[in-house]
Amino acid sequence: MPTLEPPPLQMELPAVSFFGRTLDEYARFFALDPAQLRRRVVLDVAAGPSSFTAEASRRGIDAVAVDPLYDRAGPVLAEQVKHDYGRMFGQIRAKPQLFRLKSFESLAAAESDRRAAARWFLADYEGNTRHGRYVRGALPLLPFLDGAFDLVLCAHLLFIHAERFDFAWHVTACLELARVSGGEVRIHPLCGADGRPYAGLARLRRELATHGVRSEVREVDYEFFAGSNSMLVLNRHT
Numbered sequence: 324m325p326t327l328e329p330p331p332l333q334m335e336l337p338a339v340s341f342f343g344r345t346l347d348e349y350a351r352f353f354a355l356d357p358a359q360l361r362r363r364v365v366l367d368v369a370a371g372p373s374s375f376t377a378e379a380s381r382r383g384i385d386a387v388a389v390d391p392l393y394d395r396a397g398p399v400l401a402e403q404v405k406h407d408y409g410r411m412f413g414q415i416r417a418k419p420q421l422f423r424l425k426s427f428e429s430l431a432a433a434e435s436d437r438r439a440a441a442r443w444f445l446a447d448y449e450g451n452t453r454h455g456r457y458v459r460g461a462l463p464l465l466p467f468l469d470g471a472f473d474l475v476l477c478a479h480l481l482f483i484h485a486e487r488f489d490f491a492w493h494v495t496a497c498l499e500l501a502r503v504s505g506g507e508v509r510i511h512p513l514c515g516a517d518g519r520p521y522a523g524l525a526r527l528r529r530e531l532a533t534h535g536v537r538s539e540v541r542e543v544d545y546e547f548f549a550g551s552n553s554m555l556v557l558n559r560h561t
Contacts, residue, residue: 333421333515333516333517333518339369339480339484339487340371340407340410340411341371341372341390341392341400341403341404341407342371342372342407342408342411342437342479343370343371343372343373343374343375343437343440343441343444344373344374344375344436344437344440344478345373345374345375345378345436345437345439345440345443346374346375346378346379346382347436348426348436348440348545349367349373349375349476349478351426351543351544351545352478352511352512352543352545352547352551352554353476353478353509353511353543353554354509354541354543354544354554357379357382357384358382360379360382360384360474361382361383361384362383362384362385363384363385363473363474364385364386364387364471364472364473364474365379365384365385365386365387365472365473365474365475365476366386366387366388366389366467366471366472366474366475366476366503366504367386367387367388367389367476367477367478368389368462368465368475368476368477368480368500369389369390369461369462369477369478369479369480370388370389370390370457371390371392371444372400372403372404372440372441372444372445373388373440373444373478374439374440374441374442374443374444374447375388375476376388376444376447376456376457377443377444377446377447377456378443380447380454380456386456387456387457387458387472388456388457388458389457389458389459389460389461389465389466389467390457390459390460390461391459391460391461392459393448393451393457393458393459393460394459397445397448397449400445400448401445404441404445408437408438408441412434415430415433415434416430420549421517421518421548421549422547422548422549423546423547423548423549425545425546425547426545426546426547427547433547462477462480462495462496462499462500463492463495463496463499464499465499465500465502465503467503468503469502469503470502470503470504470505471503471505472503472504472505472506473504473505473506473507474504474506474507474508474509475500475501475503475504475507475508475509476508476509477500477508477509477510477511478510478511478512479511479512481493481496481497481510481521482510482512482513482514482515482521482524483512483514483515483516484516485515485516485521485522485523486515486516490523490526490527493523493527494527494530494531497510497527497531497536497557498531498534498536500557501531501536501557501558501559504557504559506558507556507557507558508556508557508558509554509555509556509557510554510555510556510557511543511551511553511554511555512548512550512551512552512553512554513540513550513553513554513555514548514549514550514551518548518549518550518551519550520550524540524555528555531557535559536557536558536559537557537558537559538555538556538557538558539555539556540553540554540555540556541553541554541555541556
């Protein structure tokens, strides 16, 4: 009788978590030089409690973040952070085989960094009625004009949650990211919750090309989640 192989180890993601990262981590997995973004308009899509927008604005970058939970009050989001961070870090500690210590010295250091991101985000979010950096919205339909941003970033949504979103949704989402970008779109990572490359990537790139969107896979000098060492770069044909 043949021996059945055990299912691959993977993160359990029953929903999109409200989970964030710092500008420094963004710079690594998106291969960014923050100094070169000064006075440019940058959008962070599905940003959650990342501190990228708060930190970028202090560096002279015109940064905006969009997320479906940004219509909620700060204390409500703080509770969401508490819940989702507890669940995510519980899984990380339970499944260390899925992680690489290339970008952090330890899993504890990674947790500390992400919790710091959430604190910076929550402090900046409290002033949103004044500065308006946080906008409610969600893919595949964003509340922005065509070409409104010089650079559009989208992290830990499309391919990590490939089982939640079907192929048609991925096409529509990528086209929407390209629509609101007057320059480049960067999407990270290109793997699923099991660390394996997104199986539909080649097909997705062919489909985007038929809509006038060029794509390129670029390796990045970063890996925390296994397989998270690349990004997809989109540009519209000119």
